[in-house]
Amino acid sequence: MLGLLGLSAELFGLFVAFGFMVGVFFGFFGMGGSFLVTPALLILGYPTPVAIGSSMAFVFGTAVIATLKHHDAGQVDYRLGALMFVGITVGIELGSRLVFGLEVLGIASLVVGVAYVVLLAAIGILFTRSALGDEEDGGDAEGEDATDGAPDDDVPEIARKIKSYHIPPMTTLADGSKASLWTISGVGGGVGLISGFLGVGGGFVRMPAIYYLIGTSLAAAVGTSLFGGLMSGAVGAFTYGRAGVIDVGIVTALLIGSALGARIGSGATAYVDEDDVTIYFGLMLLTASLAVALGEVSAWLSVPALDRVSFLLLIGSALFVCAVILYHGVVAIRDGDDVAPAT
Amino acid sequence: MTGTALLPGASPTVAALAVIGLVLVEAALLYVAYGVLEDRLAPTVFKRIQRR
Numbered sequence: 001m002l003g004l005l006g007l008s009a010e011l012f013g014l015f016v017a018f019g020f021m022v023g024v025f026f027g028f029f030g031m032g033g034s035f036l037v038t039p040a041l042l043i044l045g046y047p048t049p050v051a052i053g054s055s056m057a058f059v060f061g062t063a064v065i066a067t068l069k070h071h072d073a074g075q076v077d078y079r080l081g082a083l084m085f086v087g088i089t090v091g092i093e094l095g096s097r098l099v100f101g102l103e104v105l106g107i108a109s110l111v112v113g114v115a116y117v118v119l120l121a122a123i124g125i126l127f128t129r130s131a132l133g134d135e136e137d138g139g140d141a142e143g144e145d146a147t148d149g150a151p152d153d154d155v156p157e158i159a160r161k162i163k164s165y166h167i168p169p170m171t172t173l174a175d176g177s178k179a180s181l182w183t184i185s186g187v188g189g190g191v192g193l194i195s196g197f198l199g200v201g202g203g204f205v206r207m208p209a210i211y212y213l214i215g216t217s218l219a220a221a222v223g224t225s226l227f228g229g230l231m232s233g234a235v236g237a238f239t240y241g242r243a244g245v246i247d248v249g250i251v252t253a254l255l256i257g258s259a260l261g262a263r264i265g266s267g268a269t270a271y272v273d274e275d276d277v278t279i280y281f282g283l284m285l286l287t288a289s290l291a292v293a294l295g296e297v298s299a300w301l302s303v304p305a306l307d308r309v310s311f312l313l314l315i316g317s318a319l320f321v322c323a324v325i326l327y328h329g330v331v332a333i334r335d336g337d338d339v340a341p342a343t
Numbered sequence: 344m345t346g347t348a349l350l351p352g353a354s355p356t357v358a359a360l361a362v363i364g365l366v367l368v369e370a371a372l373l374y375v376a377y378g379v380l381e382d383r384l385a386p387t388v389f390k391r392i393q394r395r
Contacts, residue, residue: 057362057363057366058366060363060366060367061366061367061369061370062370064366064367064370064371064374065370065373065374068371068374069374234363237359237362237363237366238359238360238363239359240359241355241358241359241360241362241363242355242356242358242359243355244355244358246362248349248362248365251366251369252369255366255369255370255373256373259370259373259374259377260377263374263377263378263381267381330392333389333392333393334392334393336393
């Protein structure tokens with residue numbers, strides 16, 4: 001079987017383990033796929049189109065699994081996801097055209113690299129500041145029950161302010177609150193633009209954008225972001241699949257690990273208070289920003305050692321946050337803090 | 344192994360759809376299989392964790 005898939009047993013095992021880690025992020029945060037998988041495949045020596053194409057197909061598969069899991073928990077706003085998809089598709093097209101335009105000018109790699117660093121750092125700071133603010137406010141500033149509480153209490157202040165502007169046409173979200181179609185399309189277009197421009201699935205932008213700008217609960221933002229990832233992953237997998245660059249062996253091995261990880265990560269959302277983990281996730285994004293910056297510097301200066309440091313930072317920080325989620329989950333179960341077994 | 348290797352001679356669109364279909368089937372099967380595993384093992388794992 002392994003011979004058919006074109007991978008050695010060691011490599012297959014490595015991808016399964018790596019997939020598990022990515023799956024935990026996908027299940028818990030609704031993001032964390034392509035910005036970890038693509039660089040890892042590139043460092044392992046796979047050609048860029050194979051790395052991106054296989055990553056997109058993997059993102060699609062993992063998003064299917066995680067969406068099914070969040071669907072069971074009633075945490076997916078399909079209407080919102082479908083409305084966003086139109087904007088996302090247009091944004092992806094515009095983003096890719098922008099890249100090709102910059103390519104003609106010979107500055108695509110530089111601009112994309114810097115944009116990646118800035119974006120990861122900005123989102124990392126947002127998450128870290130939010131987590132630190134919650135701690136100063138006593139840990140529950142945004143709602144007394146982050147996992148299943150009243151939606152209004154779980155919506156950040158910035159989203160409440162945006163929602164206060166009633167610009168028609170308005171649409172009703174799954175939690176009963178209203179949001180302007182302009183906000184939803186704008187967020188979808190912006191996320192698509194970034195996704196197409198950076199060549200990533202975009203979950204690390206989509207989930208915070210849904211949470212902070214459209215104003216759903218964090219659980220609904222995660223579930224809906226996964227549904228968006230499913231749709232954009234399918235579009236990406238189809239595009240790269242047509243070019244024949246998706247390695248099915250890599251995707252299968254990653255999926256075997258991530259299917260288990262996503263199940264555990266999704267289940268952990270019922271036990272682990274996001275406030276306990278958000279700060280680590282923010283710090284991981286900041287570390288990822290540093291890792292990408294080091295990767296860029298490594299490319300400019302032709303220093304392979306920096307590339308390895310970049311890889312270790314990326315994987316090490318992700319492994320650490322994954323362990324933190326599992327640790328908090330085990331502690332919550334042991335202390336009897338669980339809501340209900342996540343079946 | 345790529346989509347082209349899966350279906351030699353197929354058009355790029357068919358090969359791409361075959362890859363998406365394969366990934367979808369794999370994902371659904373894994374979801375169901377791990378679901379069964381979770382139903383059978385989760386209670387035991389929970390009890391063991393709570394005992395520690």
